[in-house]
Amino acid sequence: MTEKDTLSAKALTLISHKLRTPLSIINGYSEAVLSQATKEKFSPFTTKALGEIHKQGNRMSLLVDKLMAFNQVITADEQTLEKQPVNLKSVIKECAEKAIAQEGVAEKGLPAEQTGGVKRGTFIEIDCSSQLTLNANEHMLKLCISELLANAIKFNNKLEKTIKVQGTNHGDSISISVRDYGVGIRPQDVSKIFEPFYQVDDYFTGQISGWGLGLPMVQRILDLHRGSISVVSDRGLGSIFTLSFPL
Ligand SMILES: Nc1ncnc2c1ncn2[C@@H]1O[C@H](COP(=O)(O)OP(=O)(O)OP(=O)(O)O)[C@@H](O)[C@H]1O
Ligand SMILES: [Mg+2]
Structure with a gap:
């Protein structure tokens, strides 16, 4: 790998790590609020919006996980595997x-x-x-x-x-x-x-x-x-x- 590639790989790892914390907060809270939907009598719109936030938050978490895994695999070395x-x-x-x-x-x-x-x-x-x-x-x-x-x-x-x-x-x-x-x-x-x-x-x-x-x-x-x-x-x-x- 060139020096530039190594730097890009490091940047990708750092960005992915930084995104993990806010995403887990979004996902955790949206799930917690969503579980109150029936008790709190949320409107159908609020329930739908919360469901969508939760779904997209989960998708983003999966993307971050996949980017990290991809980066790890791309930068791995056959000799030291x-x-x-x-x-x-x-x-x-x-x-x-x-x-x-x-x-x-x-x-x-x-x-x-x-x-x-x-x-x-x-x-x-x-x-x-x-x-x-x-x-x-x-x-x-x-x-x-x-x-x-x-x-x-x-x-x-x-x-x-x-x-x-x-x-x-x-x-x-x-x-x-x-x-x-x-x-x-x-x-x-x-x-x-x-x-x-x-x-x-x-x-x-x-x-x-x-x-x-x-x-x-x-x-x-x-x-x-x-x-x-x-x-x-x-x-x-x-x-x-x-x-x-x-x-
Ligand atoms: N079992 C399969 N049946 C039909 N099409 C497939 C199958 N596996 C892969 N493909 C096609 O190959 C493309 C590339 O697959 P790949 O797993 O790399 O990406 P993805 O599944 O779309 O996204 P990601 O894996 O990053 O979540 C897919 O978008 C799909 O169009
Ligand atoms: Mg796939």
């Missing part, structure tokens, strides 16, 4: 539980327990041997799986969403694939989705939120592990994203 043996099945399970729990917050701007249940029709099926161990940076591996799961949930308009995650040992590599039956990606967009800030047009995906940082981050993490990412997708039928880690 910490790796440890990771049990793949338990990592996938942890990420799946988190993805389902977060879905309610992202969509409604309210904690999942206030939105009528955690599952909301999303089912993540895991097919992976409990013996499968991968030598990787655990935090980054979780980021990869979480980003792919978040996309698989987000770019799917169906009421019932089924996602299949598979971990496979190929002898010389270990692959993790995430399959969804959502909107799919047009062939002309497939090569562009790994570019930072690239998002396919709203009208096609019916997109809920996002900044186009997830896949570039996953790509960079795979580069740091000397692995690769590939995608097979059919418009209207869904997508399969596959991560491959050399052994």
